[in-house]
Each structure stands twice: as C-alpha cells, then as structure tokens.
Amino acid sequence: MKVIEVGLVPVADTTRVVLVIGKFDGIHLGHQKILSAAKQSVSSMEGAELAVMSFWPHPAYVLRGKPGYDRALTPFAEKCRQLVSLGVNRLYRVRFTREFAAITAEDFVRNYLSALAVNEIVVGADFRFGNGGVGDVPLLSRLLRESGVPVNVIPPVINHGEKVSSSEIRSYLATGKIEAANSLLGRPYVISGMVVHGDARGRTIGFPTANLHLSDDYVLPDGGVYAVAASVLDEGGNPGPSLYGVLNSGTRPTVDGNEFRMEVHLFDFDGDLYGRTLRVSFLHRIRDERKFESLDVLRSQIGEDVREARRFLQKESLWISN
Numbered sequence: 001m002k003v004i005e006v007g008l009v010p011v012a013d014t015t016r017v018v019l020v021i022g023k024f025d026g027i028h029l030g031h032q033k034i035l036s037a038a039k040q041s042v043s044s045m046e047g048a049e050l051a052v053m054s055f056w057p058h059p060a061y062v063l064r065g066k067p068g069y070d071r072a073l074t075p076f077a078e079k080c081r082q083l084v085s086l087g088v089n090r091l092y093r094v095r096f097t098r099e100f101a102a103i104t105a106e107d108f109v110r111n112y113l114s115a116l117a118v119n120e121i122v123v124g125a126d127f128r129f130g131n132g133g134v135g136d137v138p139l140l141s142r143l144l145r146e147s148g149v150p151v152n153v154i155p156p157v158i159n160h161g162e163k164v165s166s167s168e169i170r171s172y173l174a175t176g177k178i179e180a181a182n183s184l185l186g187r188p189y190v191i192s193g194m195v196v197h198g199d200a201r202g203r204t205i206g207f208p209t210a211n212l213h214l215s216d217d218y219v220l221p222d223g224g225v226y227a228v229a230a231s232v233l234d235e236g237g238n239p240g241p242s243l244y245g246v247l248n249s250g251t252r253p254t255v256d257g258n259e260f261r262m263e264v265h266l267f268d269f270d271g272d273l274y275g276r277t278l279r280v281s282f283l284h285r286i287r288d289e290r291k292f293e294s295l296d297v298l299r300s301q302i303g304e305d306v307r308e309a310r311r312f313l314q315k316e317s318l319w320i321s322n
Contacts, residue, residue: 001080001088001089001090002089002090003080004090004091004093006095007100010115012115013090013115013117015049016045016047016048016117017049017089017118018038018039018050018118018120018121019051019052019113019116019120019121020038020050020052020053020123021052021123021129022054022123025073026073026169027079027086029186030124030157030163033154034122034124034154035052037152037154038120038122039087041120049090051116052088052091054092054094056093058070058072059101068174070217071220073173075216075218076093077192078190103130104130105130105143106130108129108130108135114147120152122154123151123152123153123154124154125153126156159183169181169184173219173222175222178221178282179283179284179285181221189221189281191220192216192277192280193262193280194215195212195213195273195275195278196211196212196213206299207265207306208265209264209265210263210264212261212280222249223260224249224250224286224289225248225249225287226284227244228245228246228280228281229244229280230243230244230245230264230280230281231278231279232273232277233277233278239279243267243269244266245265246302246306247262248261248263248265248289251289253290253291254291254295264278265302265306267309286305286312287305
C-alpha cells in the first residue's frame, strides 16, 4: 500500500481511484462495510485502485482536546496493516490541524478532492466535512455533480439496535468489555509492544512473563487479567504462529507497584523474547486487578487465571487474525 502524506497544501495524484473518506478509528464492522462496497466498485473499473483518505490526529482531540482521543484504536502501523488486509492500495494520510479544520467544505472539494483522479467516492451516511462540520453527504454530492463523480453512501451497521461506532468500542474497552468490543471490530482488539526487562518476579513464582513496552499510543482496555493470543513478529513485521496465555494490565498492587505495566504469561513457551515484538490479541476478560495478601495467594490466583483462560480457549472456536 502506498502512503501519501497530505498537509495544508493539496496533493495532486493522477492514479484513478475509488476514494473512501473518514477517520477510520478502529476499522470496525461499519468501516469494513464501506470498504467492501468501494472494493466492489473498483472491481468494475479497469485500472482503478482502492484508496482511503484518513485524518490524524483525531479531530476530537485536535479541536476539543477530548480525553483519550490522543490515543487510537488503530495507531498508524496497525491501521495500515488492517487496510492492506482489506485490499486498500493507497492511503492519503491527512494531518489534521486547526488550520486544516478551517478549510471550507467547498474548498475541500475544490482543492483537495479535485486534485485526485477520483472515479467514485464512498462514505458513510453520517459523513461530515469542512469548517464546523457543515458539509454533509447531500452537499458533497452537489459539489461533485459538475465533475461527474458519483457519491456512494453506505448505511451504518447496526448491532443490538445501536450503530457500530468507534466511540462505542472505546466505551466497551474502558469498562473491560473486551468481547463486546471485539464483536464490533469483527476481530480481536490488538496491541503491539517490545519485550523489555522487568523485575523477573513472575519467574520466581512460577509464571514467567513478558513485560511489554507498547509501540504506539493505544486505547487500552481497563486494567485486569485477560486471556490473550500472541504472535512474535519477525524483522519484517510478519507474525509467527499464535501462542496463547494470560495478560495482566495494571500497577501490580500486591508487590506495591507504582507504574502501569502490561505483562504476558504464555502457555507452554520457553524461549528468549527480550527485544522481540509481540502482537497481542485480547480475547476474554477474566477478572479485575486486585491486591492479594501475599505472593502465595497471588500465585494461587494466577494458577486459577491460567485454568480459566485454558477453559475459555478450549470452549471457544477461535478466529485469530494474524
């Protein structure tokens, strides 16, 4: 996938594209539906490519400083990974600033979209653009009518009576409802991080852990213990076979920890992971993090966590997207 950076100066591109526009925070089922529709259009146009125009940082953070929106469900590397898996050929990555936000809806179409060789634009029904978000789908269609570019509007995906949205996924993650979040994503929620040295306490109590230094500013699930799948990435960023285990996210109150950590214990694994990158998929929340009266009690609880995770893994028919 070719990534083209866009700033205040519009970028001209002569490659014929079907263009999908949006924030794509999470690339959830709603986003996937839009991309699928665009991909169908591409298949009927000889020589055209599937392109996405996405915005970063999140407009809610840039314009309103909304808490948590400095972090992403799919940071750039993960967003690229997901878009490639969905058949996207080009990514126009727009740096969203207050200056960019001040561009009128008319100028956005006249200067930014008209500089591209767009055959069709595909957006969700709630798409907004331009200064103050005044631009909507009818205005977009009207502004593009003269150039003969059709606008394909895709209705939202509804889950249990509610529209699938990134904000809903963020809410589920904040309360540890990982399986609910996964159901809206259409895949397990994923983070990546390098394995770094910790205090090796896990090994001393019989449950060695990989201490993760996160590679990006992820939206993190609520602290606690989770059943996870993990893959070790090679030098090219390609994942190896799926491994399974439990992850603890939090401050480790039993040992008077005072900093946030994410530690993964992998089942039936004996190897050196220091300096390697792990891609971790959250599958099932087991319990909250809490303080235990002794390391012996903690050891006993971790043993139960492992058994619970194994029971879950044996019970479920898992689909893990590597």
